[in-house]
Amino acid sequence: MFVKDTVEALLKIGGESSLYGEVLNLGTGIDYSASKIVQMILEITRSDLEPLAEASRPGDVDRLVCDASKAFRKTNWKPKYDLKKGLEETIEWYRNNINRFDDYIFPSFRQKW
Numbered sequence: 001m002f003v004k005d006t007v008e009a010l011l012k013i014g015g016e017s018s019l020y021g022e023v024l025n026l027g028t029g030i031d032y033s034a035s036k037i038v039q040m041i042l043e044i045t046r047s048d049l050e051p052l053a054e055a056s057r058p059g060d061v062d063r064l065v066c067d068a069s070k071a072f073r074k075t076n077w078k079p080k081y082d083l084k085k086g087l088e089e090t091i092e093w094y095r096n097n098i099n100r101f102d103d104y105i106f107p108s109f110r111q112k113w
Contacts, residue, residue: 001027001066002086005079012077019074027066028079040084044091 009026013019038051056062072078081089 001079002081002083002089004089005081005086008080009071009075009077012075013071016075022070022074024071024074025066025068026071027068028082029065029068030083031063031065032083037083037087040087041091044084044088 005028006026013022013024035051035053041047042049042051
């Protein structure tokens with residue numbers, strides 16, 4: 001879930017005294033495979049990198065989907081961003097703010113951005 005959606009939901013929940021003490025899951029209810037997320041990132045960044053996939057490890061979770069129906073019902077809130085839009089905004093933010101990370105990013109990596 002995109003951070004802007006998370007903040008909006010938390011502000012809405014925090015402003016409702018009737019929800020104090022309630023347990024609410026926040027999420028989109030949509031699951032994406034790691035390979036789908038990688039493909040979206042490669043598409044957005046127009047990268048020609050070739051992803052490497054390894055076999056699952058013991059304990060890896062095959063699928064994780066949040067059931068936020070209670071939060072939707074009690075707050076009338078729903079996420080506004082789908083995964084691709086959230087990734088696009090995140091990648092754009094990093095591209096516009098890459099100099100903030102001069103002490104942490106190798107020059108060869110920056111050239112690919």
